[in-house]
Amino acid sequence: MIVVISGLCAFCVYAMITLFVAIQGALVSQSVELDALMSEAEKIALESRSVIDRLNAQGFDQCNDTLLAVMRRELFHTYRVRDIGFLRDNTVLCTTGQGILKTPIKQDSWDFISDDGFSYWPAARLALFDGEIVAPIVGKGLFNVVLDTRWLEQLAIANSRWELVYRNSLSQTQHAFGDPGVFRSLSKQSGQDITLTTIYSETCSDIIPYCASAEIKHTDVLRRSQSLAVFLAVTGLVLGSGSGLVSWLVLKRRLSTTQRIIRGMRHDAYFPLYQPIVDLKSGSIIGCEVLARFRDTYGALYPDEFIPVLANIGKGWQFTQLIMQKTLDDLNTRAGLPDGFKVNINLFPSDIAQSRMKDADISLALAASRFNIAFEITEDEHLDTATAKDCIQWIKANGFELAVDDFGTGYSNLAKVRDLGCNTLKIDRSFVFDIDTGGLGAALVPLMVSIAKELGMEVVAEGVETSIQATIVSNMGVRFAQGWAFGRPMPASRLEELVRQTS
Numbered sequence: 001m002i003v004v005i006s007g008l009c010a011f012c013v014y015a016m017i018t019l020f021v022a023i024q025g026a027l028v029s030q031s032v033e034l035d036a037l038m039s040e041a042e043k044i045a046l047e048s049r050s051v052i053d054r055l056n057a058q059g060f061d062q063c064n065d066t067l068l069a070v071m072r073r074e075l076f077h078t079y080r081v082r083d084i085g086f087l088r089d090n091t092v093l094c095t096t097g098q099g100i101l102k103t104p105i106k107q108d109s110w111d112f113i114s115d116d117g118f119s120y121w122p123a124a125r126l127a128l129f130d131g132e133i134v135a136p137i138v139g140k141g142l143f144n145v146v147l148d149t150r151w152l153e154q155l156a157i158a159n160s161r162w163e164l165v166y167r168n169s170l171s172q173t174q175h176a177f178g179d180p181g182v183f184r185s186l187s188k189q190s191g192q193d194i195t196l197t198t199i200y201s202e203t204c205s206d207i208i209p210y211c212a213s214a215e216i217k218h219t220d221v222l223r224r225s226q227s228l229a230v231f232l233a234v235t236g237l238v239l240g241s242g243s244g245l246v247s248w249l250v251l252k253r254r255l256s257t258t259q260r261i262i263r264g265m266r267h268d269a270y271f272p273l274y275q276p277i278v279d280l281k282s283g284s285i286i287g288c289e290v291l292a293r294f295r296d297t298y299g300a301l302y303p304d305e306f307i308p309v310l311a312n313i314g315k316g317w318q319f320t321q322l323i324m325q326k327t328l329d330d331l332n333t334r335a336g337l338p339d340g341f342k343v344n345i346n347l348f349p350s351d352i353a354q355s356r357m358k359d360a361d362i363s364l365a366l367a368a369s370r371f372n373i374a375f376e377i378t379e380d381e382h383l384d385t386a387t388a389k390d391c392i393q394w395i396k397a398n399g400f401e402l403a404v405d406d407f408g409t410g411y412s413n414l415a416k417v418r419d420l421g422c423n424t425l426k427i428d429r430s431f432v433f434d435i436d437t438g439g440l441g442a443a444l445v446p447l448m449v450s451i452a453k454e455l456g457m458e459v460v461a462e463g464v465e466t467s468i469q470a471t472i473v474s475n476m477g478v479r480f481a482q483g484w485a486f487g488r489p490m491p492a493s494r495l496e497e498l499v500r501q502t503s
């Protein structure tokens with residue numbers, strides 16, 4: 001579902017961007033085409049008006065062969081006039097196309113008249129060269145001309161509706177050519193307007209009293225450019241499915257964290273780091289806590305991710321043995337670490353509850369090592385069983401120490417700690433982090449210290465990040481501490497170096 005949604009989202013975003021680009025492109029080409037339309041309209045208007053003015057200036061008052069010859073010569077020299085007519089009293093008497101008319105044609109009254117006296121018939125129906133055509137006519141005095149608008153039609157914007165209007169000195173407009181009603185008269189001299197459905201442009205000429213406008217629907221922008229639509233569809237599909245694929249891979253990778261954690265056991269992904277434990281009085285490093293790390297080809301995972309999974313899938317003991325063995329391999333050869341150096345190793349509650357530790361080869365190897373091994377356990381209901389108690393007895397009888405981890409959180413309480421016969425109490429870092437600003441720890445740590453002393457236990461403060469915190473917990477009677485103030489979890493070689501420096 002996420003894959004489909006993400007693919008669709010990517011497709012929509014992409015489609016919107018492409019549509020926006022296409023609309024901007026359409027707007028630009030609409031303006032260019034409109035300018036070309038206007039320029040052609042200027043040529044038609046100027047040419048037709050000058051033909052009419054020249055003929056009127058020659059003083060003919062009747063239609064004869066001389067006039068027809070003059071009219072035909074004029075027609076011959078024009079590009080944008082198709083026919084010239086001579087008329088009197090609104091009746092066409094002769095035309096360049098048909099000569100002197102046997103039956104003169106009564107001219108309809110004009111649709112509009114310009115400020116300088118030119119009459120217009122924007123869509124006249126007329127017989128021309130034996131055919132009936134619809135063409136604009138303009139006339140003044142004794143002459144009118146049929147305009148050749150084929151260039152205009154060719155220039156007209158495909159799929160766009162467009163209109164050419166005459167604008168008089170009072171800014172009133174009259175339809176002259178194209179699709180009636182398109183022109184809206186934006187208040188500016190020329191302008192553009194994009195609405196939700198259409199793209200509209202208009203421009204007015206400085207030379208002739210005409211304005212041109214064009215309008216295209218957004219949907220037609222794509223229809224107009226079929227190749228753009230195909231491009232949009234293909235690349236959109238590629239992008240949409242690509243994005244879907246990426247989310248699928250991310251999802252798959254996430255889902256397979258458990259697989260990575262399991263595979264990591266076989267592929268040597270786990271290794272231990274060591275965090276120093278410091279004697280606050282002397283400042284020397286008296287031991288370390290073993291903290292597991294995970295790294296495979298996809299990157300690192302942290303204990304908060306893999307420890308609960310390992311516990312859930314029943315791989316706790318296998319993992320504990322692996323870390324113990326690596327710890328021994330790492331530390332045994334480090335001459336810089338003194339005999340009796342304290343090494344704290346974390347156990348899963350199940351390692352004890354199922355008595356895994358008892359008589360295991362790795363437990364015996366640890367017992368035989370030159371280090372003072374302490375097992376860190378978090379108080380847990382499973383430790384109340386007879387099997388667990390038997391295992392704890394075995395642990396103590398074999399010279400190991402027990403430390404209660406994260407004291408003050410979860411199930412831990414002092415009565416149980418006393419019953420288990422723990423040697424060390426590790427105060428959880430949540431009591432330390434705000435101890436210098438009078439947090440909960442400021443009140444509770446002295447209490448924990450005094451009870452631990454009564455029970456004959458050592459106290460380690462976890463998560464000491466600053467020297468101020470170290471001084472405060474030390475003043476509260478805490479003897480040992482662990483935290484970034486003394487070093488982050490580090491490789492054995494670095495630990496050995498630090499021990500040498502501080503001893």
Ligand SMILES: Nc1nc2c(ncn2[C@@H]2O[C@@H]3COP(=O)(O)O[C@H]4[C@@H](O)[C@H](n5cnc6c(=O)[nH]c(N)nc65)O[C@@H]4COP(=O)(O)O[C@H]3[C@H]2O)c(=O)[nH]1
Nearest residue numbers: 291292303304307323346347348405463464465482483484
């Ligand atoms: N904010 C802060 N954090 C500090 C500071 N100093 C140390 N820490 C972090 O606090 C955690 C202390 O270990 P933990 O309480 O035993 O808590 C451990 C432990 O319960 C468990 N764990 C780690 N390694 C093992 C292992 O090998 N076996 C088992 N069973 N559990 C392990 O995972 C927990 C988390 O381990 P990490 O992520 O390594 O986190 C470590 C350590 O990196 C500090 O000054 N400030």
